Amino acid sequence: MNIFLPSFSRVCRSRLALQESESENKLDGETASDSESKSEFGGSLPVPTSDDTPEVLNRALSNLSSRWKNWWVRGILTLAMITFFFIIIYLGPMVLMMIVMCVQIKCFHEIITIGYNVYHSYDLPWFRTLSWYFLLCVNYFFYGETVTDYFFTLVQREEPLRILSKYHRFISFALYLTGFCMFVLSLVKKHYRLQFYMFGWTHVTLLIVVTQSHLIIHNLFEGMIWFIVPISCVICNDIMAYMFGFFFGRTPLIKLSPKKTWEGFIGGFFATVLFGLLLSYVMSGYRCFTCPVEFNNDTNSFTVDCEPSELFQLQEYNIPLVLQSVVGWKTLRMYPFQIHSIALSTFASLIGPFGGFFASGFKRAFKIKDFANTIPGHGGIMDRFDCQYLMATFVNVYIASFIRGPNPSKLIQQFLTLRPDQQLHIFNTLKAHLVDKGMLGSLEDA
Amino acid sequence: MCACWRHCWCCWTRRAPSRPGGSLVVGRALSGCLLEMLHGAATAAASGLQHGSRVTEPDLIERLDDLDLRNDSDVPDVPPSIDSTPEILRRALSGLSARWKNWWIRGILTLAMISVFFLIIYMGSFMLMLLVLSIQVKCFHEIITIGYRVYHSYDLPWFRSLSWYFLLCVNYFFYGETVADYFGTFVQRREQLQFLIRYHRFISFALYLAGFCMFVLSLVKKHYRLQFYMFAWTHVTLLITVTQSHLVIQNLFEGMIWESVNCKLRQKEEHGRFLVPISSVICNDIAAYIFGFFFGRTPLIKLSPKKTWEGFIGGGISTVVFGFIFSYFLAQHQYFVCPVEYKSETNRFVTECEPLELFQMKKYSVPLLLRSVLGWETVNMYPFQMHSIALSTFASLIGPFGGFFASGFKRAFKIKDFADTIPGHGGIMDRFDCQYLMATFVHVYITSFIRGPNPSKLLKQLLVLQPEQQLNVYNTLKSHLVEKGILQPSLRG
Numbered sequence: 016m017n018i019f020l021p022s023f024s025r026v027c028r029s030r031l032a033l034q035e036s037e038s039e040n041k042l043d044g045e046t047a048s049d050s051e052s053k054s055e056f057g058g059s060l061p062v063p064t065s066d067d068t069p070e071v072l073n074r075a076l077s078n079l080s081s082r083w084k085n086w087w088v089r090g091i092l093t094l095a096m097i098t099f100f101f102i103i104i105y106l107g108p109m110v111l112m113m114i115v116m117c118v119q120i121k122c123f124h125e126i127i128t129i130g131y132n133v134y135h136s137y138d139l140p141w142f143r144t145l146s147w148y149f150l151l152c153v154n155y156f157f158y159g160e161t162v163t164d165y166f167f168t169l170v171q172r173e174e175p176l177r178i179l180s181k182y183h184r185f186i187s188f189a190l191y192l193t194g195f196c197m198f199v200l201s202l203v204k205k206h207y208r209l210q211f212y213m214f215g216w217t218h219v220t221l222l223i224v225v226t227q228s229h230l231i232i233h234n235l236f237e238g239m240i241w242f243i244v245p246i247s248c249v250i251c252n253d254i255m256a257y258m259f260g261f262f263f264g265r266t267p268l269i270k271l272s273p274k275k276t277w278e279g280f281i282g283g284f285f286a287t288v289l290f291g292l293l294l295s296y297v298m299s300g301y302r303c304f305t306c307p308v309e310f311n312n313d314t315n316s317f318t319v320d321c322e323p324s325e326l327f328q329l330q331e332y333n334i335p336l337v338l339q340s341v342v343g344w345k346t347l348r349m350y351p352f353q354i355h356s357i358a359l360s361t362f363a364s365l366i367g368p369f370g371g372f373f374a375s376g377f378k379r380a381f382k383i384k385d386f387a388n389t390i391p392g393h394g395g396i397m398d399r400f401d402c403q404y405l406m407a408t409f410v411n412v413y414i415a416s417f418i419r420g421p422n423p424s425k426l427i428q429q430f431l432t433l434r435p436d437q438q439l440h441i442f443n444t445l446k447a448h449l450v451d452k453g454m455l456g457s458l459e460d461a
Numbered sequence: 462m463c464a465c466w467r468h469c470w471c472c473w474t475r476r477a478p479s480r481p482g483g484s485l486v487v488g489r490a491l492s493g494c495l496l497e498m499l500h501g502a503a504t505a506a507a508s509g510l511q512h513g514s515r516v517t518e519p520d521l522i523e524r525l526d527d528l529d530l531r532n533d534s535d536v537p538d539v540p541p542s543i544d545s546t547p548e549i550l551r552r553a554l555s556g557l558s559a560r561w562k563n564w565w566i567r568g569i570l571t572l573a574m575i576s577v578f579f580l581i582i583y584m585g586s587f588m589l590m591l592l593v594l595s596i597q598v599k600c601f602h603e604i605i606t607i608g609y610r611v612y613h614s615y616d617l618p619w620f621r622s623l624s625w626y627f628l629l630c631v632n633y634f635f636y637g638e639t640v641a642d643y644f645g646t647f648v649q650r651r652e653q654l655q656f657l658i659r660y661h662r663f664i665s666f667a668l669y670l671a672g673f674c675m676f677v678l679s680l681v682k683k684h685y686r687l688q689f690y691m692f693a694w695t696h697v698t699l700l701i702t703v704t705q706s707h708l709v710i711q712n713l714f715e716g717m718i719w720e721s722v723n724c725k726l727r728q729k730e731e732h733g734r735f736l737v738p739i740s741s742v743i744c745n746d747i748a749a750y751i752f753g754f755f756f757g758r759t760p761l762i763k764l765s766p767k768k769t770w771e772g773f774i775g776g777g778i779s780t781v782v783f784g785f786i787f788s789y790f791l792a793q794h795q796y797f798v799c800p801v802e803y804k805s806e807t808n809r810f811v812t813e814c815e816p817l818e819l820f821q822m823k824k825y826s827v828p829l830l831l832r833s834v835l836g837w838e839t840v841n842m843y844p845f846q847m848h849s850i851a852l853s854t855f856a857s858l859i860g861p862f863g864g865f866f867a868s869g870f871k872r873a874f875k876i877k878d879f880a881d882t883i884p885g886h887g888g889i890m891d892r893f894d895c896q897y898l899m900a901t902f903v904h905v906y907i908t909s910f911i912r913g914p915n916p917s918k919l920l921k922q923l924l925v926l927q928p929e930q931q932l933n934v935y936n937t938l939k940s941h942l943v944e945k946g947i948l949q950p951s952l953r954g
Contacts, residue, residue: 211873219696271680380688405673442942
């Protein structure tokens with residue numbers, strides 16, 4: 016990871032310089048027109064003069080032509096990111112959560128910076144503070160809910176945590192309201208519209224970035240496989256579509272992204288489905304991936320150990336007659352999870368790209384080439400994660416609808432906050448239900 | 462300023478004549494303008510012939526540039542609205558001077574709105590839901606219309622459909638959650654509705670996604686920025702209007718209790734909790750206006766020059782007192798306090814019950830400080846009145862910030878009122894701007910301090926679990942109840 020650090024600081028410095036020159040350019044020549052009859056990006060985009068690739072790579076690839084050099088830089092960075100991904104997975108859920116949070120903050124920062132550039136908002140210092148404050152509030156709210164759900168016993172033990180969790184919604188709302196009142200008090204006479212725009216911009220960004228990242232964390236708690244397989248499918252789709260497009264690409268897909276082709280799209284789709292099947296086959300065998308992440312009260316750490324649910328147990332499936340002649344087998348042993356992975360990969364390849372088109376449209380609308388220059392050769396963090404957002408929501412909704420029911424510990428926690436007569440009523444109803452089902456019967460209480 | 466300022470993008474930039482060397486700049490700007498106009502005219506002619514659309518290039522450039530101005534002063538004003546008072550009122554008040562006429566119109570309309578409000582409450586919960594829904598739709602429409610006007614988006618027909626489609630999706634999602642409880646028995650009997658309820662989240666998400674994909678596919682080459690702005694505008698409006706209106710409805714309905722024993726559907730409405738917040742906000746509005754009218758001297762905030770500190774404080778105190786008295790009155794009557802029992806067999810509403818402890822008189826000992834003033838040692842109050850003090854305090858202190866937000870919004874976009882729906886008052890949003898924060902506050906307050914989670918929903922979720930999980934939960938619950946002494950350990954079966 017150390018190779019990133021020097022380039023980061025250099026990038027930050029060069030980006031600041033770039034921003035200053037950008038704002039000057041915009042003051043002079045901002046047409047705000049979407050017409051692309053002039054240069055590719057309306058002529059108001061500053062030329063990216065600084066080359067962010069680290070020195071090492073630069074020297075190593077100095078003799079190649081610039082096209083291949085670009086390809087190599089992208090390739091090396093891709094491998095670096097994938098390796099990084101694997102290392103993080105190895106390190107466990109806690110580190111993963113922290114990484115998700117860092118990515119979220121960075122994405123938020125990137126989008127807000129673009130908004131600032133567009134609205135020349137440097138003269139309204141309150142606004143940076145307010146945007147970050149709102150980010151903090153919303154994160155506090157979501158993390159509080161997650162912590163309350165999953166760390167229930169820990170929370171009940173510690174006194175200050177208990178009070179915080181009991182009045183959690185109220186506290187979060189009070190914090191948000193403070194920010195809202197500060198916003199109203201900070202309205203400056205000539206800049207009302209700018210300030211309202213930035214307010215709207217901040218809220219939409221929060222809606223997109225923060226809620227999705229928390230959905231990712233919820234998916235993670237279901238089991239690391241629900242986190243890894245969707246993200247890998249999206250990455251695979253990106254890479255496969257690029258490869259297929261590179262070698263076979265002919266028909267353009269959508270006017271918005273002229274580099275995408277139908278061949279890449281369809282080839283990527285099939286490759287992703289296949290990849291999803293293989294990856295889920297490999298991963299379903301390991302308990303550390305398939306078990307829900309739980310917090311062990313005794314050891315105060317995360318454990319992933321359980322009896323695998325029936326989703327992750329091999330089953331025999333009968334192959335339809337049509338395929339039997341082709342493949343030559345009568346039955347096939349698969350995990351039921353692989354069927355779900357087909358659904359996930361299909362979504363990743365068909366609808367995921369729409370997230371990418373949305374981001375492309377956004378970049379064209381605001382005349383930027385990349386969201387930022389964080390990753391050399393690739394652009395900003397948002398550039399890498401634009402397709403992931405829809406995926407995270409889809410996986411969460413999919414799990415909630417088709418896989419799991421409600422969370423038992425959460426129900427117990429809600430139960431304990433009821434009044435005694437309500438508790439008794441529910442208890443008796445549950446007992447009657449269990450007796451009906453024959454689970455209790457005439458068993459003694461034990 | 463150059464003569465062609467309305468049509469020329471260059472004059473919107475900061476090369477105003479006030480700068481040094483201004484005349485030279487203006488001269489250059491003028492010639493630039495002329496060139497631009499000629500160029501624009503030529504392209505307009507060409508594109509107009511091709512597409513037959515109203516948007517010509519210089520128009521588009523001018524309009525788009527409105528969007529990113531450095532300050533607000535260059536934006537042209539929206540033309541003043543037409544007078545929409547009905548004929549009858551106008552004839553009746555034709556004799557009075559203009560100022561008193563305005564006052565009378567406002568007064569009459571206020572009374573009319575309050576009577577409509579009470580009428581709807583009398584008619585019951587279903588009508589209330591419909592009322593809240595129609596107000597929400599109208600508010601959404603008003604804000605979207607403003608957005609359209611600001612962004613001149615009339616030429617993007619897809620966008621109106623998409624905004625309304627998103628409104629429909631979000632409403633479907635929220636109503637599905639609440640209505641599922643409301644129509645419990647009705648739904649249990651029909652198979653198709655069961656399917657809709659079970660996969661509700663997935664269906665809502667799929668609908669939303671369809672809208673999202675339509676948006677992406679509808680991006681037109683020259684209008685990207687406009688379209689993104691409208692997309693964001695729609696979403697923020699949805700966030701504000703739709704979520705709050707659903708919180709209002711949730712405040713109203715305590716929830717359903719499914720009594721499996723006698724198969725009765727008990728629908729609990731607590732009119733008290735719905736009425737007190739809304740009337741506190743209305744009272745604060747009126748009281749602050751009256752206090753400001755008679756005693757107003759020191760201005761409160763630069764944003765709304767008509768508001769004064771006297772009005773603010775006077776309104777605050779009178780709202781708290783009003784809330785106190787009103788909640789006392791409400792707690793006395795069973796109609797407001799008891800769950801409305803809807804018997805599915807007889808289709809009749811019956812309101813009689815054992816009131817919750819919230820609505821039972823309790824003795825409170827007066828603190829020593831006030832004892833000397835009032836001369837009482839204890840006072841009989843409903844606990845609900847204590848809560849109403851909190852609600853009224855919020856309504857008078859923080860509620861006005863919602864009003865300031867709306868004032869700032871109107872100034873930012875140079876509109877006098879949101880719309881002309883109500884004569885003398887403006888649009889529906891003008892009346893409801895303070896209510897939005899209130900609705901969220903009441904919901905958060907209720908869930909934090911008054912009631913816990915919904916028992917029937919909890920039960921439903923318990924019954925959906927896997928049998929082994931149910932057994933685990935059962936054992937955990939039993940040990941807990943035994944520990945607390947609620948359940949006697951000697952009871953079997």
